[in-house]
Amino acid sequence: xxxxxxxxxTALYTVFVQNLVLSSxxxxxxxxxxxxxxxxxxxxxxxxxxxxxxxxxxxxxxxxIAAMANVTYAVRAAVYGGILAAVFIIxxxxxxxxxxxxxKFLGTLGIAALNTLVLxxxxxNHSAAYSFADSIGSGIGAGIAFVLAAALISMGxxxxxxxxxxxxxxxxxxxxxxxxAMLSLAFAGFSDTNLFA
Amino acid sequence: MSNNVSFKDMLVxxxxxxxxxxxxxxxxxxxxxxxxxxxxxAALSAALCIELTATCVIASALFKKIPRxxxxxxxxxxxxxxxxxxxxYIETKTLINMSLGMKIYIPLIAINSVTAVHCEQFAxxxxxxxxxxxAAAVSIGASAVMLLVxxxxxxxxxxxxAGVNLDLPVIFKGxxxxxxxxxxxxxMAAGLKAFxxxxxxxxxxxxEEAPVEDEEIxxxxxxxxEIFDEFWVEQPAEEEPAPAEKAQPQTAQEIxxxxxxxxxxxxxxxxxxxYEKGDKQ
Amino acid sequence: xxxxPAKQNTIKGSRIFGDYLIMLAAPCFVAAWYHGSRFxxxxxxxxxxxLFCDFAAKAILGKTFHLRDFSNIFIGIAIALMLPAGxxxxxxxxxxxxxxxxxxxxxxxxxxxxxxxxxxxxAFISICFKDLIFDxxxxxxxxxxxxxxxxxxxxxxxxxxxxxxxxFDIIAGNVAGPMGTGCGILMLACCVYLFVRRRKAxxxxxxxxxxxxxxxxxxxxxxxxxLTSIVLELSAGSLMFAxxxxxxxxxTLPHNGINRVIYGALxxxxxxxxxxxGVFEETVCFAILLANGMxxxxxxAFRALPSVSFKRKEAAEK
Numbered sequence: 122x123x124x125x126x127x128x129x130x131t132a133l134y135t136v137f138v139q140n141l142v143l144s145s146x147x148x149x150x151x152x153x154x155x156x157x158x159x160x161x162x163x164x165x166x167x168x169x170x171x172x173x174x175x176x177x178x179x180x181x182x183x184x185x186i187a188a189m190a191n192v193t194y195a196v197r198a199a200v201y202g203g204i205l206a207a208v209f210i211i212x213x214x215x216x217x218x219x220x221x222x223x224x225k226f227l228g229t230l231g232i233a234a235l236n237t238l239v240l241x242x243x244x245x246n247h248s249a250a251y252s253f254a255d256s257i258g259s260g261i262g263a264g265i266a267f268v269l270a271a272a273l274i275s276m277g278x279x280x281x282x283x284x285x286x287x288x289x290x291x292x293x294x295x296x297x298x299x300x301x302a303m304l305s306l307a308f309a310g311f312s313d314t315n316l317f318a
Numbered sequence: 319m320s321n322n323v324s325f326k327d328m329l330v331x332x333x334x335x336x337x338x339x340x341x342x343x344x345x346x347x348x349x350x351x352x353x354x355x356x357x358x359x360a361a362l363s364a365a366l367c368i369e370l371t372a373t374c375v376i377a378s379a380l381f382k383k384i385p386r387x388x389x390x391x392x393x394x395x396x397x398x399x400x401x402x403x404x405x406x407y408i409e410t411k412t413l414i415n416m417s418l419g420m421k422i423y424i425p426l427i428a429i430n431s432v433t434a435v436h437c438e439q440f441a442x443x444x445x446x447x448x449x450x451x452x453a454a455a456v457s458i459g460a461s462a463v464m465l466l467v468x469x470x471x472x473x474x475x476x477x478x479x480a481g482v483n484l485d486l487p488v489i490f491k492g493x494x495x496x497x498x499x500x501x502x503x504x505x506m507a508a509g510l511k512a513f514x515x516x517x518x519x520x521x522x523x524x525x526e527e528a529p530v531e532d533e534e535i536x537x538x539x540x541x542x543x544e545i546f547d548e549f550w551v552e553q554p555a556e557e558e559p560a561p562a563e564k565a566q567p568q569t570a571q572e573i574x575x576x577x578x579x580x581x582x583x584x585x586x587x588x589x590x591x592x593y594e595k596g597d598k599q
Numbered sequence: 600x601x602x603x604p605a606k607q608n609t610i611k612g613s614r615i616f617g618d619y620l621i622m623l624a625a626p627c628f629v630a631a632w633y634h635g636s637r638f639x640x641x642x643x644x645x646x647x648x649x650l651f652c653d654f655a656a657k658a659i660l661g662k663t664f665h666l667r668d669f670s671n672i673f674i675g676i677a678i679a680l681m682l683p684a685g686x687x688x689x690x691x692x693x694x695x696x697x698x699x700x701x702x703x704x705x706x707x708x709x710x711x712x713x714x715x716x717x718x719x720x721x722a723f724i725s726i727c728f729k730d731l732i733f734d735x736x737x738x739x740x741x742x743x744x745x746x747x748x749x750x751x752x753x754x755x756x757x758x759x760x761x762x763x764x765x766x767f768d769i770i771a772g773n774v775a776g777p778m779g780t781g782c783g784i785l786m787l788a789c790c791v792y793l794f795v796r797r798r799k800a801x802x803x804x805x806x807x808x809x810x811x812x813x814x815x816x817x818x819x820x821x822x823x824x825x826l827t828s829i830v831l832e833l834s835a836g837s838l839m840f841a842x843x844x845x846x847x848x849x850x851t852l853p854h855n856g857i858n859r860v861i862y863g864a865l866x867x868x869x870x871x872x873x874x875x876x877g878v879f880e881e882t883v884c885f886a887i888l889l890a891n892g893m894x895x896x897x898x899x900a901f902r903a904l905p906s907v908s909f910k911r912k913e914a915a916e917k
Contacts, residue, residue, distance in 0.1 A: 138876055146350030146496040150431040153343050195406035198425030202398040205429075206391040213387045227387040235390055235434065237347040237426045244422045276895030277713065286707025288660050294341060295508040299705050302500030303714045304892045306722055309495060310873045310885025313726050316351065317419040488689055492726040501701055508705075 128258035131251065135262025138311040141238055141245075142270035143304050145316040148238030152267055153297070156275035161229065162268045168233035170264025172208065173242045177256040179204050180243035201243045209234040238263055241316075248317060273304055325451050332455030335514055338432050339463045340507040345432035349464055349503070350496045352423035356480045359468025361420060363461035365404075365427045369397045370460075371453040373433050374441040378449035382442050393437055397428025432460060467502055474498075615849050616669035616709070618796050622789045623676050626840070629772065630779030634684045634738055638778045641682060645691035646675030652699040660704070670709035670716075674698045677717040677844055680779035681837045681884075685737030690728050694720035714891045715848045718841070718884040725879055733880045735775035742768075748775045749835035750880040758821035761830055769834050777881075780840035783833065789843050800847040802856055806863025807842045807870075808833065814871035836881035838870065845884070851891045858901045865897070866890035 141147045148169075155165055180201050183189055189200070213230055216222035222230075233239075242263050246256045277300045281287065287296055338344050348366065353359040373396045381389045405424055408414050436456055441449035473479055475494035477486040492498045630638040649671040657664040678694045698720030706712035725732050736746040749769070752759065761769065768774065772781025793801050812829045819828035833839060846866060853862045870886035879885070 137872075144496065146347050146499075149346040149350055150344045153346075154431075193406055193409040194421035194425070195402045195409055198405065198422075198428075199398050199402040202394055202402075202425065202428060206394050209391050210388070213391075217387060224386065231387060231390045231434075235394055235429055236431065237429055240426060240429050241422070248418065248422075272896055273892050276899055277892065280713055280895050281706075284707050284711050284713075286711040287705070288662070288707065290508050290512050290660065291504075291705040293507075293511070294343060295504045295511065296705055297343070298500050298504035298507055299701065300713065302497045302504060303702070303719060303888055305495075305497035305500055306492075306719065306726075307885050307888035307892055309492075309497060309726055310722065310879060310882045310889070311877045313491075313495065313729070313878050315354070315419065315495060317422050488693075490693070490727045491729075492723055495726065504701075504705065 124254040127252060127254040128261070131255040131258030132262035132265065135259050136266045136269060137308075139316065140270065140308045140311075141241070141263055141266045141316075143266075143273075143301070144308045144312060145241075146305075147241045147316075148236045148267055149270075149301070151232055151236045151238070152270045153274055153301070155232070155267075156271040156278060159272070159275050162271060164229065165233055165271070166264045166268040168230060168264070169236075169239060169267050170261045172205070172212075172234040172239050173260030173263040174257050175208050175260075176201070176205050176239060177242050177246055177260040178253075179208070181246060181251075181253060181256045184247060197244075197247070201240060204243075205234070205240055238267060245316070270304070274301060277301075277304070323448065323451065325454070328448075328451040329455045329458065332452055333459030333462065334510070335518070337459045337463065337510060338436075338456050339460050340503065340510050342435070344435050345430050345460050348423055348427055348430065349460075349467055350499045352419055353464045353468040353471065353499065354419075354475060354494050355472040356465065356468045358417070358420055359464040361416075361424060362427065363457075363464045365401055365424050366430065366432070366460055366464075367454075367457040368404075369400050369427055369430075370433050370436065370457050371450065372400055373397060374437055374449045374453035375446055377437040378441040378444060378446045381437075386438065389438070389442065390434060393433050394429050397430075397433060398425065401425055401428055432456060463503075463506065466506070467499055470502055471499060613667050613669055615797070616673045618792070619673045619844060620669055620676070622792050622844070623673070623680070625785045625788060626680050626779040626782065627676060629782050629785060630680055634778050637684045637738065638679065641686060641688065641691050641778070642676050642679035644688045645679045645695045646672050648692045648695040649675040649699050652696050653704070656700060656704040668709075670703065671699065674703070674709070674717045674720065678720050680840065681721050681777045681881075682732065683735045683737065683776075684739075684778055685734060686731055690724050690731060693727065694724040696720075697723045709848075710850050712850055713894075715845045715851055715884075715887055718845050718887040718891075721884040722888055725881070725884065729879070735777075739775040742773055742775050746775050748880070749831055750776070750874075753820050753831060753835055754874070754880055756821055758823040758827060759831060761827050766830070769830065772834075774834075776835070777837050777840075780837040781834065783839055786839040786843050793843065793847065797847070799856060799859070800849070800852060802859040803846050803852060803863035803866075804842045806860035806865075807846055807867040808839070808863075810864035810867025811838065811842075811871055814868060818871070818875070820875060832871070832874075836883065838881075838883050841883040841887060842867075845887050846890075851894060853894055853898050853901070855898075855901055858897055862890060862894055862897055865893060 135141060139145060142149055142152050155161060183200060183204070189197070192200075209231070212234070213227055216230065217227060242256075242260055245251070245259055249255075251259060274297075278297065281296050281300060291299075332338075336342060339346065339349055345366070348362045352362055373393050376396055377389065377393065381392065384392070401424060405421070408416065409421070436452060440452045444452070469479065471493050473484065473486070474490045475492070475498065477484055477489040490498070493502070627638075627642070630642075650666075653668070653671050654664045675691075675695050678691055678698065682691060698716035701723075702712050702714055702716040702719045703709050706714070709716055733748070733751065735748045735751075739746040749759075759765070759769070770783040772783065772785075774781060790801060790804065793804075811833060815828045815832035816825035819825065821828055821831070823831075842863075846863060853859050866886050866889075869889050870883045873879070873882035873886055877885070
């Protein structure tokens with residue numbers, strides 16, 4: 122029970138208290154891009170969570186090796202990045218050759234796997250000294266946080282589109298930035314510090 | 319596809335008119351999350367310039383025949399191969415004291431969306447020279463934003479500049495947080511838009527005076543409506559608003575597609591097939 | 600009925616904020632009574648800043664500035680009422696400027712902004728000047744608990760034994776806290792006014808207060824009875840004030856009545872969750888901003904639901 126509660130608490134923490142996209146800016150470009158396709162939110166939640174969890178688990182296992190205890194962040198970055206690239210290539214190759222996935226699906230897979238959010242999760246696990254269950258929770262939370270952010274931005278962009286009173290100079294990207302800023306400000310009510318501060 | 323394009327043209331369009339951060343909304347993570355000081359922004363800018371330029375050139379030279387799903391992770395590996403040795407050297411061989419954030423965010427540059435977008439949409443479809451021009455222009459555009467954001471955030475968020483205390487009477491801690499950066503980016507994007515309209519003349523964009531707010535008549539629910547009727551009587555269906563004339567891109571999709579179309583038109587006008595339609599790779 | 604074009608209600612924008620200003624008269628009087636010139640100077644600075652920023656921004660954008668746009672005055676006074684008596688004047692200046700320049704103007708005015716400008720302004724200064732915003736030591740010597748606010752006590756897990764001797768002080772706002780938002784009785788009076796003028800807007804307030812009360816009873820932060828927890832949580836900080844004045848903002852309310860209740864309840868849950876898990880003593884403005892962001896999702900979700908008709912008999916006969 123402790124493992125499950127740890128996992129859930131970490132996932133909730135990652136979604137709300139330190140929303141990795143809106144509070145920390147990780148994967149923000151991808152969230153804005155994905156927000157244009159509400160129909161893919163579920164797919165992205167599963168994919169990002171899946172890649173985050175697998176990468177987190179593998180990185181946690183690697184971190185347990187004695188040689189990794191005192192390595193520099195440069196080496197750690199190479200290891201984590203290499204693991205993520207390897208996981209993606211294996212999954213994409215399986216999807217391509219075994220399941221005959223379409224190029225479009227592989228493109229979606231690339232956006233879901235190769236972004237700053239997924240690669241940052243192992244760093245978060247390491248810097249927060251998360252347990253194995255916590256690491257899985259943060260991986261799942263990353264996917265949910267991404268989709269929550271994408272959904273909020275998606276709906277927000279619609280009401281911005283309907284708003285004809287926005288001054289011409291602010292139409293488009295300026296109001297998009299300000300809208301996301303207000304969402305980020307709202308999440309700062311949970312935590313007012315920078316990630317990795 | 320023409321190679322007779324001057325770097326100046328590419329620079330104006332790539333760095334200014336289609337600024338990757340302010341107009342195309344790519345590469346936001348390092349700007350929003352990590353550009354809190356001038357020194358940090360400079361480090362991130364240097365990493366981005368080196369990584370983006372090298373990756374685009376390599377992609378243009380070597381990756382044209384490789385399937386897309388293999389190319390994308392290769393960008394990450396190339397980026398890490400370029401950044402990690404430098405970072406390792408700084409960490410172990412110099413006395414530079416990097417913050418934890420920098421140690422993590424600098425390697426994250428390797429997986430930045432700017433790289434993926436510009437390698438996939440330009441570099442692998444054009445010559446090495448044009449890929450270099452494009453990457454350099456985009457790097458300069460993104461770096462300029464990062465440096466400006468880092469400077470403003472350090473002054474107002476920390477009360478210092480390049481580590482030197484300015485003894486400001488008031489410090490706004492919020493400027494160091496992501497939302498502070500996003501607000502700054504919003505105003506910078508508005509300023510850039512105004513500058514482009516002024517400099518390059520967008521005659522079509524004339525702003526109509528909005529209705530005066532305090533005289534505006536809006537629908538509301540005043541006393542005539544019995545409160546509980548609202549609950550139990552079927553409400554008229556909420557009609558989807560009629561699609562308005564799209565004078566300006568407003569949704570994220572429109573912003574992306576508008577920016578992409580504009581880039582495509584621009585490059586086509588100067589003889590470059592920037593976006594290859596129906597890429598089946 | 601609402602779907603009858605003959606009875607389709609319309610309203611001038613100035614009337615909405617005019618009503619708010621009338622409602623604000625009572626808390627302003629209480630704040631001036633308790634804090635005198637301190638409140639008046641903070642409110643004046645805040646209002647003047649909001650007006651000036653609006654004027655300057657509209658001048659730059661080439662738009663017409665109208666003094667009859669009461670939203671600036673509302674933003675200024677609402678922010679001033681939520682601040683402590685000892686606040687330096689640059690803090691309300693910052694909040695009012697942020698509310699107008701970062702929210703009201705870019706999104707096309709207070710009647711169209713997807714976020715409540717005053718809430719955004721207060722949230723911004725809560726982050727920037729956290730220590731100043733929640734320092735209630737000035738003018739608190741004669742208050743019920745001295746300089747310690749209810750919010751501060753609750754965040755530390757400390758309780759107050761509520762009796763007939765002190766309950767009136769608590770609900771009348773005679774405890775350390777923001778200058779003009781602590782008096783629960785006045786907020787009820789404002790609710791009555793709002794009920795007469797814009798009763799459907801009050802649905803959000805009802806949902807909000809109910810959710811806060813339920814949350815306080817179910818998950819109390821103090822070792823006390825559910826009733827004590829409810830009274831203290833609802834009386835702490837600017838919760839009731841924000842529920843009446845900020846949550847009912849016209850531009851950010853959902854379209855449908857039931858949705859407004861859900862919206863208010865969502866905001867209440869977020870507010871209480873932030874109080875428990877967050878880093879601020881007063882979180883209602885952050886919760887309102889988050890609920891503002893979730894409002895389009897609520898509206899879309901409601902539209903996606905299958906339509907179910909519960910016509911009353913007489914309505915059906917008509």
